[in-house]
């Protein structure tokens with residue numbers, strides 16, 4: 001691999017993963033300021049990135065049967081929710097057709113690479129946006145292409161992120177027929193006043209109906225909920241959790257804190273009138289996090305990750321830990337995190353489509369990684385996303401690491417913690433608990449728009 005690397009790429013490969021991550025954020029967004037000392041080089045170059053994206057798929061997968069996820073981004077929604085920070089467009093039939101053409105081009109470009117040929121994916125995840133916005137014929141077209149181009153394990157988990165407003169009985173039957181076995185349902189809250197204020201396309205009755213229809217037909221459901229909205233009271237949150245309790249056989253719940261990212265529309269939307277600072281908002285989120293946690297535990301759910309992922313103790317865990325799986329990402333904003341490197345596609349749909357038409361790739365940035373960096377990446381994301389309140393937190397990271405790589409993490413965990421502390425990504429509180437800093441959340445917010453958030 002060395003012969004194909006230029007000076008800049010070699011420079012990345014000499015860095016710790018935390019340092020590289022820091023530089024990556026700088027390259028992806030000019031909005032995150034004061035992040036990196038290495039001002040003398042720009043993190044990414046588009047032509048190089050296309051080349052690197054191609055190169056990292058030229059290696060066979062060393063772990064062909066474990067923790068492999070195929071992520072496909074469908075960046076279309078029925079309406080634009082007021083708090084949404086993602087790159088999405090309102091559904092439009094001809095635009096979706098153009099997008100599916102581009103996606104098929106991307107699939108054709110990579111389906112015969114050694115990496116794809118040697119991989120059996122355990123998880124197929126359609127994220128967005130709102131994949132369930134697609135019409136039955138569009139869904140069939142997409143699934144036919146995907147199933148004929150990639151291999152999946154016999155017990156694969158196939159998830160469709162969905163909005164209740166877009167799921168008709170006919171569409172649910174079709175999802176079942178094409179073997180979708182899990183739906184992550186964007187409920188947000190059962191409070192109709194708040195749903196209306198947030199410009200959501202569904203109401204609570206529709207959410208209840210769809211949950212029942214999905215569970216009755218044998219499709220697992222993750223209830224995707226949210227807390228921290230400006231006018232949502234603590235009582236409103238507790239009422240939502242009581243409603244979750246009443247849903248028999250619900251499998252998992254994700255509780256997202258409505259985090260404010262510097263300089264986003266979201267900041268203006270949420271605080272334009274009240275002038276509450278981000279620090280005040282973050283304090284409020286910490287308090288609400290505890291409220292959610294206590295109440296979710298009381299109703300029998302077990303917390304696995306942060307942002308707050310719970311599974312019903314009577315059901316099964318979700319397969320993956322957000323971003324520490326080996327992910328091959330396709331579509332606008334699709335992020336790839338594999339053992340040889342990583343890449344991210346253009347989030348802007350127009351740029352993604354035009355780049356694919358021009359040169360066969362929609363890649364915005366990419367880099368090779370050494371094996372050690374890939375190990376450190378796994379640990380860094382685990383530190384951010386696993387439940388850091390657990391007393392055996394580091395043991396959990398170590399055990400997941402062994403499961404992924406068949407080797408022990410040894411002193412790598414302490415190294416990554418030390419690297420992250422140096423970059424002011426984390427600090428230890430008086431009780432020795434690791435706390436993620438605002439700086440880190442800002443970096444993650446920039447990096448993860450469009451990158452797999454597999455829930």
Ligand code: SF4
Nearest residue numbers: 077080081084128129
């Ligand atoms: S459904 Fe999700 S992705 Fe779509 S506009 Fe609302 S928040 Fe954004």
